[in-house]
Amino acid sequence: MAYRDTLLAKLQTVIASYSQFSVSSELPFVAGGTPLHIKNMKTVYLDEQQDEISGFIITLDKRDIDQTVTTIRAYVAVDAKNKPSQTDSMLSAIQAARTVIAPVVGADATLTTEIQDDIIVYSVEYRFLTI
C-alpha cells in the first residue's frame, strides 16, 4: 500500500493550503448507509489502491516482463448549491499530486463529476504504470 501512503501524505500537504477543504486518512467506507465522503463534505478521501499485473513482454524463454497498473481513487463532495470558491483550484492540485509517485512509466489523474441530489461528488482516478 505504499503508493496510497505516499499520495495521502502529498495530499495532506497540498490541501493544507486550501482552508475550505481537508484530507482524511480514513478510507471512504460506508457508515450508516452513506459513504464518508458524502457524509463529510469538503473532505478528501483516498480509497485503497488496486494493482493489476499483466504481461508486458512475453519471451520464449519465460523471462517475461510484467507491467503493473495501480489505481487509486480520491473522493471529495461539495454542496452543489453553495460550491466552495476554492473547489476548482483544489481539484487541480489533487490531480497534480500524481507526480509524487516516482519512478513510474506513466501517471494519469482523471477527474469525473457526479451529481447526487444537491451534492456534487468529484472523483479523481489515479493510474500509475510501472514495468
Next chain:
Amino acid sequence: MATINVSAGNEAVLVLAQSSANANFTANAGLVVPSMQDITINNSTGVFRWKTLDSTAENAATTPATNQLSLNVVVDTAAFFGTGTAGDDDVKEKGLFTVSKEKTAVYFRAYFDGTNSNSKYLSGVGYISGLAPTVNPDAPLWVTPVTIEVDGDYTVGTV
C-alpha cells in the same frame, strides 16, 4: 506426426558462436540468445518461370534460396554488449552489437523444441545484421530486431 509446441515446457533456442562446435548447446560455450520474443526462419527460394507455346500454364523451377533468421529480442546487457571475458566464445565475449559491427561470421543452431534429445535444429553460418535497438516512454525497455543473413545452406540436425 507431432506438432512442436513451445509453450509445453521446451522452447525455441538460438545459440550463436564462433565455431560450429561451440554453437552446439551442450558445449555450453556459445551465446544462448536470451529473451527472444519471436523467431522466424526463412528459406525463401527464388523462382524462374517460363512459358511454352504448347502449354496452357507456366513452367517453374526454383533457384537458390535466400536463407535468413529474423528475431526480436529484449536487449540484455551481456548478450548485446558482450561479457568482455577473455576466454569466452568470441560471440559471447563481444556481444551481438560488436559482432555485427565487425562483420564477423557466426555459427548458429536454432533448436525448434528445446535442447533435449530428439529435438530438431537447423544450423549454419551467417552474419548478424539489422540491429535497431529502440525504446520509448510507453515501452521503456530496449528491444531490437536481429537478422542473421545466412551464408549458404541450412543443415538439419537432431539432438
